[in-house]
Amino acid sequence: MRTLDEIKADIDVTKVQFSQLDALDSTSDVSFWTTLRNMWAHLVLLVESSYDSFQAKVDLQIASTSIGSLPWYVDQVKSFQFGDPVSILNGRVTYDTIDESKRIVFQSAVTEDTVTGRLAIKAIKANSVPLTTDELTALKEYVSKVKYAGVLADVSSLEADDLKLIVTVKVDKQVIGSNGLLLSDTTKAPVQDAIAVYLRSLPYTSVISNTALTDAVQAVKGVLDFTITGSFTKRPVSVTWVAYQRETVSLAGHALLHNDSLFTYIN
Incomplete structure (x- = not known):
């Protein structure tokens, strides 16, 4: 949407194209031309603002009614x-x-x-x-x-898939200790907490993405780098871990971090 000054400038450009309006050259803020231009500019701004608001509502309605997707x-x-x-x-x-x-x-x-x-x-x-x-x-x-x-x-509705990770986490030693606990509150393990939050909010496709998981963890305060060197999943009833590289689909649609995961913290 254009600003008020942009609308006024466009009006001035259009005015120059009509020689009949050359006499309207007063620079006074209270002149007939200036008053008319300002009134028209405010009206155009109101119309464009209303249109943009209406368009946003229409777009939102279309997005929210994608029935059948x-x-x-x-x-x-x-x-x-x-x-x-x-x-x-x-x-x-x-x-x-x-x-x-x-x-x-x-x-x-x-x-x-x-x-x-x-x-x-x-x-x-x-x-x-x-x-x-x-x-x-x-x-x-x-x-x-x-x-x-x-x-x-x-x-x-199934029990969660098990996720096992082998990772190296570079941390700010002013924030996170070598045991992965938050120095200001040793009851919290921010890296594992971030992984748990990610696994609770998998996309509707059920895809576990190591890239998305890395992004989620690296957003944690005190985490400088997060490198996954091994990633595996299995169903709770199975004893066999299945390795995957970049991403995998959760059969249950959700997963939990397994206690056998290995975290190495460096600084």
């Missing part, structure tokens, strides 16, 4: 209210009353089999806790109501 399914799953039936309002599935306390799904991931078109919907509660049998049954019924007709969806 994978992120849309994630939003729908997170809107699930345990114990409440859904209603149809203006052709859309909704709840009569929005109750945040009943929205038990903390994290969700949705992927699509590009061959069959089948959706895999994964959901968990806070602190990586799987849904109970009753909760999962209710969620499956809810998904059957909100999904598009003809879409096949498998809904699951």
Whole structure:
């Protein structure tokens, strides 16, 4: 959007193109021309401001109503209210009353089999806790109501995948000790805390990215460098670790840092 001065300057440029307006050459702040130009400039500014605001609202509405996309399914799953039936309002599935306390799904991931078109919907509660049998049954019924007709969806809630990392962390010794604990509060391990936060907020694709993980940790105060030399995942029921290089897909849709991870702190 143009500024008021930019609009005035554009008006002046346009005025020069019309010789009939040459007589309007007073520089007084209260002259007819200056007053008219200022009034018009303020009107144009108001119109452009209103248009930009309207356009922003339209763009936001379009982005938030991308019905049928994978992120849309994630939003729908997170809107699930345990114990409440859904209603149809203006052709859309909704709840009569929005109750945040009943929205038990903390994290969700949705992927699509590009061959069959089948959706895999994964959901968990806070602190990586799987849904109970009753909760999962209710969620499956809810998904059957909100999904598009003809879409096949498998809904699951699994225990977190295990993530094992072997890393070297260069730290500011004024902030973080050689044991990885925060010097100002030795009850906190900021690197592990940052990893836990990252794993709780995986994208809807369920991808664990070493690049994104590194970025998250290097944003921590006191961390100067973070180098992953080994990364592995496994299901809790398995004893075999599977190595990966840059990224991997979490089968459960979420993961927890395993105690066998090895952190070496240098400064």
